[in-house]
Amino acid sequence: MMSDDLTTYLVLSGALFAIGTFGFLARRNAISMLMSIELMLNAVNLSIVAFGAFIPGLQNRGAVIALMVMAVAAAEATVGLAIVIAIYRNRKTPLVDEYDAMRR
Amino acid sequence: MRAWLYLLAGAIAVGIVTTPAILVFIFGGQHIDDSLLIAFATLMLAAGIAVVTMRDIIRCGLAMIVCFIALAGIYVQLGAPLVAAAQVIVYIGAISVLVLFAIMLTQTKSGSSRLTFQTQARWAGVAAVILFLLISLGVIGTNWPDVNARMHVVTETLAAVLFHDYVLPFEVVSVLLLAAVIGGVFLAKREDPSEETLQ
Numbered sequence: 605m606m607s608d609d610l611t612t613y614l615v616l617s618g619a620l621f622a623i624g625t626f627g628f629l630a631r632r633n634a635i636s637m638l639m640s641i642e643l644m645l646n647a648v649n650l651s652i653v654a655f656g657a658f659i660p661g662l663q664n665r666g667a668v669i670a671l672m673v674m675a676v677a678a679a680e681a682t683v684g685l686a687i688v689i690a691i692y693r694n695r696k697t698p699l700v701d702e703y704d705a706m707r708r
Numbered sequence: 709m710r711a712w713l714y715l716l717a718g719a720i721a722v723g724i725v726t727t728p729a730i731l732v733f734i735f736g737g738q739h740i741d742d743s744l745l746i747a748f749a750t751l752m753l754a755a756g757i758a759v760v761t762m763r764d765i766i767r768c769g770l771a772m773i774v775c776f777i778a779l780a781g782i783y784v785q786l787g788a789p790l791v792a793a794a795q796v797i798v799y800i801g802a803i804s805v806l807v808l809f810a811i812m813l814t815q816t817k818s819g820s821s822r823l824t825f826q827t828q829a830r831w832a833g834v835a836a837v838i839l840f841l842l843i844s845l846g847v848i849g850t851n852w853p854d855v856n857a858r859m860h861v862v863t864e865t866l867a868a869v870l871f872h873d874y875v876l877p878f879e880v881v882s883v884l885l886l887a888a889v890i891g892g893v894f895l896a897k898r899e900d901p902s903e904e905t906l907q
Contacts, residue, residue, distance in 0.1 A: 636760070682889065
């Protein structure tokens with residue numbers, strides 16, 4: 605049965621992580637990049653919960669660690685979006701390749 | 709006329725999500741769990757691809773909400789309903805709203821509708837595909853030791869573990885959240901009070 609197999613969930617998590625990687629590398633908008641990071645964090649969370657559900661030694665710890673990851677992701681989103689808004693106020697653009705003040 | 713187009717698009721989307729699930733249900737031994745998982749997985753991956761490829765960034769944010777809902781469904785299937793509830797509350801209720809507000813605060817009228825991707829987008833796609841292949845080969849090739857059937861997380865024992873073995877990380881995370889809140893307010897606040905009166 606497919607849904608009783610750890611491999612299914614791990615491959616699914618890998619696919620979501622790869623999608624997030626593509627978004628982080630390819631998008632120009634800073635908020636799109638932050639959304640891609642959220643996707644990657646969710647992929648990691650999915651694999652943690654899957655390990656917790658299938659490996660007996662991790663039975664409750666998987667869910668606990670997933671909750672911790674969620675809290676850290678919330679903190680990351682807060683600070684990241686605040687930084688984007690602060691930069692937008694100075695540069696008037698959300699595109700990351702126009703943030704070149706330290707390159708000139 | 710436009711409403712019909714939206715209805716048609718919705719019907720096509722529903723068809724894309726449900727077709728693999730129905731196929732798995734018919735040909736895969738008629739397990740309802742399997743087809744539910746496939747439906748959630750298809751929805752999650754399709755919404756994830758929509759997040760990274762759509763041009764209108766507001767739609768990207770909405771697709772991200774759909775992706776998180778599907779992920780919450782997968783958590784329920786994995787036997788972790790508390791994590792699913794936290795996913796709905798934290799991600800859909802808080803982070804998505806935060807992201808949508810940030811999008812609305814930073815989009816100019818001229819917009820970035822044409823300028824969605826970097827020039828290296830093609831190589832980023834190649835790298836992502838290679839990463840996915842590496843991860844799945846590694847996962848399939850590994851012989852996982854002592855794997856059981858799916859177990860359900862009992863919320864009572866989870867609470868015992870969280871507030872007994874993991875008290876220190878719990879407190880550290882709460883301090884981290886406090887620091888993030890203060891830092892976010894400090895960063896997003898206007899430095900110059902005279903600027904506020906101008907706008």
